[in-house]
Amino acid sequence: MKVAVLKGGRSLERGVSLRSGARVEDALERLGHEAIALDVGGDLVKRLVAERPDVAFVAMHGVGGEDGTAQELLEILGIPFTGPGAAACARCMDKSQAKSAIREAGLPTPDWFAFSQTAFRELGAADALSRLEQGLGFPLVVKPSRGGSSLGVKFAGSAGEVPQALVSAFSYDDRVLLERFVEGRELAVSVLGEEALPVVEAIPTGGDSYDFEARYEIGRTRFVCPAELSGEQSAAVTEAALATYRTLGCSGFARVDLILADDGPQVLEANAIPGLTDTSLLPQAAEAAGMSFERLVERILELALEPVAA
Amino acid sequence: MSEVPIPPHRRRAHTSTRDLERYAGLFAERTTVMRSSAMRDLMAITARPEVISLAGGLPDTSTFPPKSFAAQMTRIAQESAAEALQYGPTEGFEETKDCIVEVMGAEGMLVDPHDVIVTTGGQQAIDLVAKTLVDPGDVVICEAPTYPGAVPVFCSYQAEVIQVECDEDGMRVDELERLLETLRAEGKRPKFVYTVPTFQNPAGVTMSLARRQRLVELARLHELLVVEDNPYGLLRYGGETLPPLYQLDGGDFVIYIGTFSKILSPGIRLGWAVAPPPVMEKIVLGKQASDLCTSTLTQYFVREYFAEGRWRQYVEDLVELYRARRDTMLAALAEHFPAAATWTEPQGGLFIWATLPEYIDTGDLLAKALRADVAFVPGQAAYIDERGRNSMRLNFSGVDEGEIREGIRRIGAVIAEQVELYEALTGERAVPAQPEQAETNVLPFRKAGEAGG
Numbered sequence: 001m002k003v004a005v006l007k008g009g010r011s012l013e014r015g016v017s018l019r020s021g022a023r024v025e026d027a028l029e030r031l032g033h034e035a036i037a038l039d040v041g042g043d044l045v046k047r048l049v050a051e052r053p054d055v056a057f058v059a060m061h062g063v064g065g066e067d068g069t070a071q072e073l074l075e076i077l078g079i080p081f082t083g084p085g086a087a088a089c090a091r092c093m094d095k096s097q098a099k100s101a102i103r104e105a106g107l108p109t110p111d112w113f114a115f116s117q118t119a120f121r122e123l124g125a126a127d128a129l130s131r132l133e134q135g136l137g138f139p140l141v142v143k144p145s146r147g148g149s150s151l152g153v154k155f156a157g158s159a160g161e162v163p164q165a166l167v168s169a170f171s172y173d174d175r176v177l178l179e180r181f182v183e184g185r186e187l188a189v190s191v192l193g194e195e196a197l198p199v200v201e202a203i204p205t206g207g208d209s210y211d212f213e214a215r216y217e218i219g220r221t222r223f224v225c226p227a228e229l230s231g232e233q234s235a236a237v238t239e240a241a242l243a244t245y246r247t248l249g250c251s252g253f254a255r256v257d258l259i260l261a262d263d264g265p266q267v268l269e270a271n272a273i274p275g276l277t278d279t280s281l282l283p284q285a286a287e288a289a290g291m292s293f294e295r296l297v298e299r300i301l302e303l304a305l306e307p308v309a310a
Numbered sequence: 311m312s313e314v315p316i317p318p319h320r321r322r323a324h325t326s327t328r329d330l331e332r333y334a335g336l337f338a339e340r341t342t343v344m345r346s347s348a349m350r351d352l353m354a355i356t357a358r359p360e361v362i363s364l365a366g367g368l369p370d371t372s373t374f375p376p377k378s379f380a381a382q383m384t385r386i387a388q389e390s391a392a393e394a395l396q397y398g399p400t401e402g403f404e405e406t407k408d409c410i411v412e413v414m415g416a417e418g419m420l421v422d423p424h425d426v427i428v429t430t431g432g433q434q435a436i437d438l439v440a441k442t443l444v445d446p447g448d449v450v451i452c453e454a455p456t457y458p459g460a461v462p463v464f465c466s467y468q469a470e471v472i473q474v475e476c477d478e479d480g481m482r483v484d485e486l487e488r489l490l491e492t493l494r495a496e497g498k499r500p501k502f503v504y505t506v507p508t509f510q511n512p513a514g515v516t517m518s519l520a521r522r523q524r525l526v527e528l529a530r531l532h533e534l535l536v537v538e539d540n541p542y543g544l545l546r547y548g549g550e551t552l553p554p555l556y557q558l559d560g561g562d563f564v565i566y567i568g569t570f571s572k573i574l575s576p577g578i579r580l581g582w583a584v585a586p587p588p589v590m591e592k593i594v595l596g597k598q599a600s601d602l603c604t605s606t607l608t609q610y611f612v613r614e615y616f617a618e619g620r621w622r623q624y625v626e627d628l629v630e631l632y633r634a635r636r637d638t639m640l641a642a643l644a645e646h647f648p649a650a651a652t653w654t655e656p657q658g659g660l661f662i663w664a665t666l667p668e669y670i671d672t673g674d675l676l677a678k679a680l681r682a683d684v685a686f687v688p689g690q691a692a693y694i695d696e697r698g699r700n701s702m703r704l705n706f707s708g709v710d711e712g713e714i715r716e717g718i719r720r721i722g723a724v725i726a727e728q729v730e731l732y733e734a735l736t737g738e739r740a741v742p743a744q745p746e747q748a749e750t751n752v753l754p755f756r757k758a759g760e761a762g763g
Contacts, residue, residue: 121730151677
């Protein structure tokens, strides 16, 4: 098969995407496919039309790749592609939208408020801040609504730290979230097709557990897969992840991040196109399920080519 | 699936996370202190062609005349092909050292060619000095902020790096003195002090004569080595020339690092170190182990180039070019940066260091700036701790004046948005509290709008 691997692009997560893409290309070639590497730019449509691939493997992360933009184009061009469709990607990318959908479906997610920059600049939302802060309590987490990995995510330990955290978060998106901080174990559940893979737990190795940058550095976070969970815990976490996946309309694959608190799991977000690098969580989970990276790539392709029942 | 034979791989494939773990077990401890982060990925994007990058430290090599480059290389090919393609001595060719003696002479330094080693760029000289002097846990002192490229070198030798604040007269030597006393009380002997005293990277500041003299005295008093990294000394656009530390000390306690990168070409990877003979002996052994010798071909090139006798004129051309670019950047900063921002006014070199209100994280600001297709180096890169988060390094040598104006305008616009947002959030028409600033930002900067020059 001729497989176009879409990677790179203008996203801030270009670097990770290039690594994901390169690894996928290797796997595709080992599987005997013809891999066409496409660093996504202004000539994407032209190149897709010229290459006429059988299927597109989308290995893009972050705004511009994971948010449904590329997927919309692929849908218009009628090229089957891996991972969730354009609408689901857009929903996953926007945390405030995703959380609304998750809560409406009756699934647990930490309390939050979402704001646009305009609300602060023009409507005096700053005056409402202290009320919200009281409602959420400290520390709270400030995140860009649309953004990947840890970029722009900050803890605010007190009211005084909130404006600065907001300025940082607004650097990445015009919409931000203030979210209640939930203490607990950090878990990630990758879903492949309709099937949950073994749960991964991220354990910070010492240092500041409020430092989000640390979570994405080798050596500063340890990943355990499968996570050591009781049967009951594992079922609850997996159930919440699958329900989130379905609620957001995902297909193919996705990764759901959760916190396991004392009173059960809380869903933080879903990543429509989780990383596929050699340190990424989805491949780790697949491996724990006895699936090599090649087999994982093959399975993702199969899912992309399955007739969609929607 | 078609049964096509498996094609040969372009890249080696890491097939599983277990592979990575298997390697991880083999990694030396020193690799764990090397930095890697989302911010590094962000810096990778600054290379997009549409981005005006004020992030690099690039000299403008476009002004080097292609004709004379061609003539020199042709002469090498015709007259010394066999030698130029052969290994050379580890210390470097005598002829290269003669060029080095000439360059150092132009800055008032007298140097014995026997004390010189030719290295693969100034960067290798830093590496060799650290390799020669640093055991794991040893204290190395450098400036705050310091050359971002030096930090990974010191870290890879597992040094304990301590940074001493700079102000507009360079490293606070009084603070260094106190630090040395403290270290002495703790029974620690720092291996060396690393400094870029002239047109510092990244801050653009120059160490005053009084501090230079005191630093050299301290070195003698404490029998402490000072590593003087001087890539920019000849690129002076104004003010009075100051003697290098090497000249003041005479080469007893000062190890000097120089480079052809900024006066000729960084692509030829040619630098040098000057050290007292016992230290040099060890450095040569280290160099031998690293790469046997510096590129003979580029040493031949430098020899040919210097034989033409035009090198000083070329440096003067560069000085003219960069002076105009610096002035353009300073004017653009005054026009486009907010009132609460401050910056240094370098008398030479390649960089301006700008400091923003404390609530602006320049790492996050870079993400926003990249959307406007402009880039800079976030200040954090120049510190080993959390300092510098509201500062940035701006390069004015690598892009033309039009791009400098446009780049600064774009950065100014994204900063203005953040300032406005912060003010909306806090309800302050905030000029941030001055006393607080004075304590946290030791570098005193000129305010926007004040006369510069």
